[in-house]
Structure formats: structure tokens, C-alpha cells
Amino acid sequence: MGVMRIGHANVKVMDMDAALRHYERVLGLKVTHRDADGNVYLKCWDEWDKYSLILTPSDEAGIRHVAYKVERDADLDVLQARIEAYGTRTEMLPEGTMPAIGRMLKFKLPSGHEMRLYAHKEMVGTDVGSLNPDPWPDDVRGSAAHWLDHVLLMCEFDPERGINRVADNTRFVQACLDFYLSEQLMVGDDHSVQVATWLFRSSTPHDIAFVGGPRNGLHHIAFFLDEWSDVLKSADVMAKNRVKIDVAPTRHGITRGTTIYFFDPSGNRNETFAGLGYLAQPDRPVTTWTGEEIGRAIFYHSGELNEAFTTVYT
Ligand code: M3P
Ligand code: FE
Secondary structure, eight states, X not given: OOEEEEEEEEEXXXXXXXXXXXXXXXXXXXXXXEOTTSOEEEEOTTOOBSOSEEEEEXXXXXXEEEEEEESOHHHHHHHHHHHHHHTOOEEEEOTTSSTTBOOEEEEEOTTSOEEEEESOBOBOOOTTOSSSOOSSOSSOOTTOOOEEEEEEEEEEEEGGGTEEHHHHHHHHHHHHHOOEEEEEEEESTTSOEEEEEEEESSSSSOSEEEEEEXXXXXXXXXXXXXXXXXXXXXXXXXXXXXOOEEEEEEEOSGGGOEEEEEEOTTSOEEEEEXXXXXXXXXXXXXXXXXXXXXXXXXXXXXXOOOHHHHHOOO
16 A cells, blocks of 8 residues: 555656667666657666656756656545645646556655656566566666666755755655655754655665755666676676766665766766665664764765765756
């Protein structure tokens, strides 16, 4: 019941041909649909629903909306009532508003980021099928990402002015959508200010994360790989394709994932990361990182967070 997992991200790109080369060649996604407005829809080989990434032509980069899939259509009515009772306006978009998707519940997180929920998306199957499948397909390119795993949204954070959209969003998704908090980064003299949170509905450490910054935006969309050797290969693929790598392969303290950050040609940050981290269970105690340990929390080996990592985003 309720939210199962991330469904798709709708990202703005400034040069569609360059974006497609990136998401197809470097990440290994495949195009499954195009619409009359020039939007291109793609999926990863290990996803069964028709698409997980929508590229929208634009004169700027960034995210338009992120969508999560709920288990049953009736969940949309239950969640709509809860979100409205929380004081947030919603809109139910009729079936067909987006290709291959049933009705969608649309609303804004307290930060202003648009979120949509849906229960139905056309199922086209994974590239290995579901009858006596091989472990991986032959014709998958580049990093061969398994699936879109999570998004990290940058949220306006200015505690001196009493603005903390990280805390606001966290409270909202916990209260309205039953997300569980797995990890948090606390700053301030008594570690009482929540500057970053990681939350889950699936059984992995995060399906969404919020980090405080100077303005709202997209920090990254992340794609899942199996293991550390796949992360190394993913970095090789990036080097071959002259992709701008932001952070070379390393490990997060938070979530324990092994990771690389890099940019698509429009400057949208991507992540490929490997490992399930740990089995996230609703009754697991929240892991807290304190501000003094922020370096190790984010980049466990170097222990250093470069300024651009939390100030440069789309
Ligand atoms: C992750 C992750 C930031 C931390 C990022 C962590 C932006 O991306 O997958 O755990 O500070
Ligand atoms: Fe991430």
C-alpha cells in the first residue's frame, strides 16, 4: 500500500542530441517513446515499466518533476486526502496526461519541487524478460545502469531567516507519504538543525534525499549498478566519452554506496552508484551524522567535501 518506488524523473536539457548520446551511450538507457512536443522517454534495461527518464527540450537545465509509483490506484485517493488535510493543494491529472500512464496526483513539496504519484504505467518488460531470464542482456551500452534509483533535491536552507525546506520536506513525506527516515545530517551547536535527510519506501537506504542549499534545485539523479567493479567500469565509460566527472569513484559514509558523480551535457548532475548499502527496514534506528563529520559522511575516504559539490547544481 502507498508509495513503492521512484517512477521517473523529468529533466530539462538544452541540446537533445547531446543529451541522448549521453544517456544512451554512457548510462545505457534506451528510447521507448517520443511525443509531439519533443520530449524523449527512456528506460534502463532492468526496469519493466515503459520509462524512467523524460528529457524535455529547454533553454535551461534542471528538474521539472519527479514521480513515484504507488501500489494501487485507490492509494491515490487516500494520499490525496492526506496531502489536502496537511494543507497542501493537489490536482488529479486524468489518465493520458502523460503517455502510457494512468491518472496522476500532482502537488508541490514544501520546497516547491513538483511531485507526482501514479499507479499505472505501461509495462514493457526488462531486456531479459521474465521467463527463464539471463542475468544480463547482450546489447546494453556503457555503464548498463539497472534502474533509476533515487533523486536528491536541493532545498532552500537559511536557518537564520527561519527557512529549512529540508526539514519541511522531510516532515511532509513522512506524514503524508509514509516515507521512513534512514539517515540525517545534523548541524548547529547542539546538532539540532536537519540540513540533509535520506528517506525510503523500498528496502534500500533511500528513494529520495533532501539537502539544504542556497536555492531549490536538482542535485542529482542516480542510477543503480551492481557492484564496485561496475562503478570502475562506469568511470572508464565516462573517460572514453569525455564526460565531465565531478567526483571520481569513492564511497559514501551515508548509505555506504560506492559512487561517481558526473554531469550530463546540460550540466545536470548524475550519479552511478553500486551496492544496496543495507536492508532498510521501517523499524531501523535513524543514523545521524553530525556536522563535524560531514566530509566522511558524504565522501568516506577523503573526508573532504569540496565547496562546489553543494553549491553547483541545476
Ligand atoms: C548521495 C547518496 C550530498 C550527498 C549525497 C549522497 C549531496 O548521493 O546516494 O547517498 O551531500
Ligand atoms: Fe545519490
